[in-house]
Amino acid sequence: MRKIILLFAVLAIVSCETEKKDYVTLNGKLKTPGIEKLTVQGRDFSKEITVNSDGTFSDTLKVSDGVHAISSGNDRVTLFLKNGYDLSMEFKGENLADGVLFNGEGAETNNFMQNKRAFYMSDKANPKSYFTLDKEAFDTKLAAAKSELKGYKDKAQNLDSVIVVMDARNDEMFFGYIESNYESMHETLTRLGKGKASPVFTNYENFKGGKTSLADLKGKYVYIDVWATWCAPCKAEIPSLKALEKEYAGKNIEFVSISVDKPEAHETWENMVGAEQLGGIQLYADNNFESQFILDYGINAIPRFILIDPAGNIVDADAPRPSDAKIKELFTELGI
Template sequence: MRKISWIFALLLIVSCKKEKVDYVTLKGTIKTPNLEKITIGNRTYSKEIIIQKDGTFSDTLKVTDGIHLISNGKDRTTLYLKNGYNLNLKFKGEKFSEGVSFEGVGSETNTFLDNKRSFYLSEMGNPKTYFELEKEAYEAKVIEAKTTLQDLRDKAINLDSVIRSMDSRNDKSFFNYIAANYETNHKNLVRFAKGKKSPVFKNYENFKGGTTSLSDLKGKYVYIDVWATWCAPCKAEIPYLKDLEKEFHGKNIEFVSISVDKSNAHENWEKMVKTKNLKGIQLYADNNFDSDFIVEYGINSIPRFILIDPEGNIIDSNADRPSNPKLKELLIELGI
């Protein structure tokens, strides 16, 4: 009898053991008005989730563990999803990029990711913030940034090990990049400080015919995009640049794209300008990366953006990308 009771108790324990959940439960509240659906996905997975009229949503997803995008068109933010997570998302503003607060299983890892996203969108995540500083202030700023990031890691006690490892590598790459490029970029920022006369380009081939020089644009603000047809990050900025050009079209600013493709890629350049319906002034540098204008600005990586005032003076020799909302804010602030 005692043996039977023991077996019964064992069976009871086994039957009460928590069943492993092989899916993600996702729910939340969105502040974006009139939004009907959002998309969750990565390179191998995509699912649309319907948004109710009150802004709430709820669904289950069977995923491969990893980083996913939650998006509404171009407005997006990242999530780390893992089967077994049960997350409640509360968006902080109407735009996804304004951040999300999380509750439930998986919230600590995702809160950490949102905090890291905020860091890298802030001035402390912008290499130019460090390059502008003199040596002593630069070193102090690096220490401050590393301390801030370490505090975020220390607070995320139960951070997923995959994210912890990936995050450590990313931060190391960020600070290695700053250390390796500080001297050159600091000199360039001093040399090309705001208010100094900009180097000029002369007689660059214009896609629409003839040639164009910087002097032809005197009297207007000039936003220059240095790019190439083979550059993936350059091409990723194209939709944002087109939107910006459309919004400021007819105002006192010219959007100039300068291709540094080699001569044997000239046909590729023409084809891309035509098929992508690229706007603004599309120019072809006279000698790719060895063009005088490119060399004088010390440009050795692209995309690179430069903002010049109507008198040909530098406003920003390493301006924000079109995808960064701060650029539009600056153009409005300038009264364009």
């Protein structure tokens, strides 16, 4: 009888050990002091996690399986959560966005995502870094990028199927864009390379009155923002552009915004420039996307930023956005 009881006890223990949890366990330690809480958000899910005074945190989450974000204010990192995961997060830097090393159940999928994120946040995923190369160098760099991503995939044999599908789609879109646009973009960027004479615009309507041409701005660097009132990414850059204009006020640089709105949106443009108190030189292109200046630069997507030197030559035909720290690095390099 005792043996039977012991047998049932063993079976009960085994059952408890193999029963899958219907929640996620998440723990880690932040390197940034003073953070009191983290927010985890996903599809139909949001929960705040308390952070202890020493930066440690631990909590259980009953989630809808899928991609989530863990954040502190605007600092955030993406992770994949699935009920049953038991994840420990080791942060690589003071910011969440600096990256994470995961350990425990679910670590393989999440570390794979971190590797892919690092790739797509690097210059290896900057189309311009491919388009500026000659064909031989282009083929070499493209093959190296594909090999690197394949290596991440080969090391992660047990990825969640949702991530497998998403990952394949993302890579297909990225490499498809690079390969299908190489010839046309290479020609454009070669023609519009650093030091080449910039295409010009002439007599564009100035919001403050009169007409303005690129020739009027010679003697100064010119940072051009090609945008439109309907363009959400364009409008998202406005706060950063305003801050940049304020920081470089009085320097040897003019900030020029060229709207490619259609004629029927002219009043909308005027109202927005006035209401948002947009600074710099606000111009209205003479024929929206069909304006010769826009065609000469091969612009078919906005926002697009261009930097021209005091002599009217191109510094960068596809310059960093105002929100990108690299623009200030470029200004510093030029002595602006």
